[in-house]
Amino acid sequence: MSGSGFDRTADSRKSFLQGNDPSDPKGYHMRQSFEELNKQKNLIVMDGPMGTELERRGYNVNDRLWSAKILRDDPAAIRRIHYDYCAAGADILTCASYQASVKGLCEAGCSQARAEELIALSLRLVQEARESWWEEGGRLSGRPLPLAAGDIGPYGAYLSDASEYTGAYRLSRSEYREFHLPRMRILQETGAEIFAVETMPRLDEALVCAELLEEMGADYWISFTFRDESHICEGRPVSEVTAALRDLPHLKAVGVNCTPPEYVRGIVRRLRAGTDLPICVYPNSGEIYDGVTKTWHGVPGAQTFDGMARGWYAEGARLIGGCCRTTPDDIRTIAGWTEEEKASLCRSLPPLD
Ligand SMILES: [Zn+2]
Numbered sequence: 001m002s003g004s005g006f007d008r009t010a011d012s013r014k015s016f017l018q019g020n021d022p023s024d025p026k027g028y029h030m031r032q033s034f035e036e037l038n039k040q041k042n043l044i045v046m047d048g049p050m051g052t053e054l055e056r057r058g059y060n061v062n063d064r065l066w067s068a069k070i071l072r073d074d075p076a077a078i079r080r081i082h083y084d085y086c087a088a089g090a091d092i093l094t095c096a097s098y099q100a101s102v103k104g105l106c107e108a109g110c111s112q113a114r115a116e117e118l119i120a121l122s123l124r125l126v127q128e129a130r131e132s133w134w135e136e137g138g139r140l141s142g143r144p145l146p147l148a149a150g151d152i153g154p155y156g157a158y159l160s161d162a163s164e165y166t167g168a169y170r171l172s173r174s175e176y177r178e179f180h181l182p183r184m185r186i187l188q189e190t191g192a193e194i195f196a197v198e199t200m201p202r203l204d205e206a207l208v209c210a211e212l213l214e215e216m217g218a219d220y221w222i223s224f225t226f227r228d229e230s231h232i233c234e235g236r237p238v239s240e241v242t243a244a245l246r247d248l249p250h251l252k253a254v255g256v257n258c259t260p261p262e263y264v265r266g267i268v269r270r271l272r273a274g275t276d277l278p279i280c281v282y283p284n285s286g287e288i289y290d291g292v293t294k295t296w297h298g299v300p301g302a303q304t305f306d307g308m309a310r311g312w313y314a315e316g317a318r319l320i321g322g323c324c325r326t327t328p329d330d331i332r333t334i335a336g337w338t339e340e341e342k343a344s345l346c347r348s349l350p351p352l353d
Contacts, residue, residue, distance in 0.1 A: 030131065032145045034194050034219050034252045037091055038278070040144050043313060043342060045335045046282050046321025047085035048328060050078065050096045056327065057081075062294050064160045065108050068100035071118055072110075075125055081328075082129035086138070086146055088328040089335020090321065093130060093146050094196045095122040095187070098153035099160075102182040116186050123150055123190040150187030152197045152220075154205055155179055162291025164258070165225055167201030167234030176208040184209075188218055195220035199258045199323075201233035203241055210248050221253035221280055221319070229266030238267065242274025255280030258323040261308050262286070268315040280319035281312050285326050306333040313337075314345040 037044060051067040059077060063069040070077055078096050086093055097119050105115035126148045130138070134145060155171060156164035158179070163169050171179065184195065195213055197220050200206040206222050213220045224232040224241065231237055245254055254277050256267045261283040271279050285305060288297050309320050309330075322330045 030127070030134070030145055031191075032147045032193055034147060037144055037147055038252075041091060042318070042339075043334075043337070044091045044278075044280075044319040045089050045331060046092050046280065046319055047082070047090035047094055048282075048322035048326045048331050049324050050081060050094075050098070052324045053081050053327060054078070065104065066099040066157075066160070067096050068098075068105065068118070068122075071096050071100060071122055071125075072105075075121060078122070079125040079129050082126050083133055084328045085331055086130055086133045088332040089143075090331050091144065091146050092149050092194070092319070092321070093126045094149040094151045094198075095126045095192075097122040097151045097183060097187060098199070099157050100183070101153075101158050101179065102186075103179060104158045104160075116182075119183055119186045120190045123148060123187050123192055127191065147193050148191060149194045149196045150184070150190075150192030152180060152184065152195055152209055154200050154202070156201055157199065162289070164199045164201050165227075165233050165289075165291065167232070169202075171205070173204075173208055176205050177212060180209055181212055184212055184216060184218070188216055193219070194252065196223065197221065198223040200224045203232065203234065203236050203244055206241075207244060210245070210251060214248060214250050217250065219250050219252050221255065222251065223255045223257040223280055223282070226256055226259045226263055226267055229263045230270055238270040239274050242271060245275065245277075251277065253278040253280040253319055255282075255317070255319065257282040259283050260286060260288075261305070264308070264317075265311050265315050268312055268317050272316045278318045279316055280321075281317045282319075282321035282323045282326075283308075284324040285322070285330075287325050289324065305330045309334050310337075310341075310345055313342065314348070 051061050054061050054067055054070050059070050061067055082093050100119050100122055102115045105118055130146050154164050156169060195218055197209045227233045232241055254275055256264060264281050264283050268279050305326060312320055320334055
């Protein structure tokens with residue numbers, strides 16, 4: 001590790017410890033930026049899912065609020081999972097605000113103030129987890145400080161009827177703005193360094209989120225759900241999506257998540273044909289989700305997640321992580337690729353089967 005990024009982080013850390021920076025009254029002073037991280041890494045390792053990981057650890061997330069229910073009832077469990085992804089090698093930690101919209105939380109019985117508090121808490125849990133990891137050896141590990149990402153799930157996630165996989169809803173621009181802005185503001189005030197506009201089935205909604213974040217001057221990536229190798233879930237072709245995402249200075253990456261992994265190589269290829277932005281991929285493990293019973297069926301395909309992820313890297317994906325049913329072990333495997341392995345993947349693109 002060399003370069004000013006690390007030194008600056010060390011300075012921030014000192015200032016954090018002193019806790020006397022008037023520009024940072026809440027004390028969340030350790031900062032990372034996407035640009036800084038991107039300079040240091042030829043592969044940015046993303047984290048894995050919160051909801052299905054809570055489930056794997058025995059928490060019942062079968063609820064309209066999904067992982068946001070645990071945010072309310074047992075925040076330490078969420079902090080622990082962020083910590084585990086961090087220790088596994090994730091360079092980006094995405095907070096548990098996917099399902100936690102102000103509207104959704106209020107309808108679940110929270111006061112407006114409590115809803116806002118829970119959304120801020122979701123990001124603080126990321127900050128606390130990386131802080132613990134940093135203190136317990138992360139600082140000396142040579143790894144950069146992970147980026148704290150605010151999670152912006154689609155309106156379909158609030159509906160809680162699996163419509164983030166169909167896009168079967170339609171709001172006006174002002175309705176989308178009204179739904180998304182409050183959570184974005186809270187997360188920005190709490191210190192989100194980038195926003196994950198993710199699991200987006202619809203282009204119109206993604207563009208409204210982009211408009212809001214550009215207005216706020218906040219970095220973000222946009223990740224869509226796909227119905228096949230060439231169409232996002234609402235049915236629009238990749239080429240239309242990439243064409244619409246030009247000239248957005250704060251957009252740092254575009255990609256795919258929460259999608260069957262077998263589509264992903266084809267998707268990466270098509271995304272790369274339409275954009276020069278870094279491509280992010282964090283698909284599901286390969287099992288099938290039943291949106292009605294909110295359960296998973298089937299076993300992962302014969303190819304391992306690691307094997308598939310190598311194909312995505314070879315195809316040009318530069319941010320890789322996991323979505324539903326992947327685990328910290330999957331993240332650890334990706335983070336463990338050597339520089340030689342990555343270089344050889346780039347040289348020998350395996351055939352697309
Ligand atoms: Zn998912």
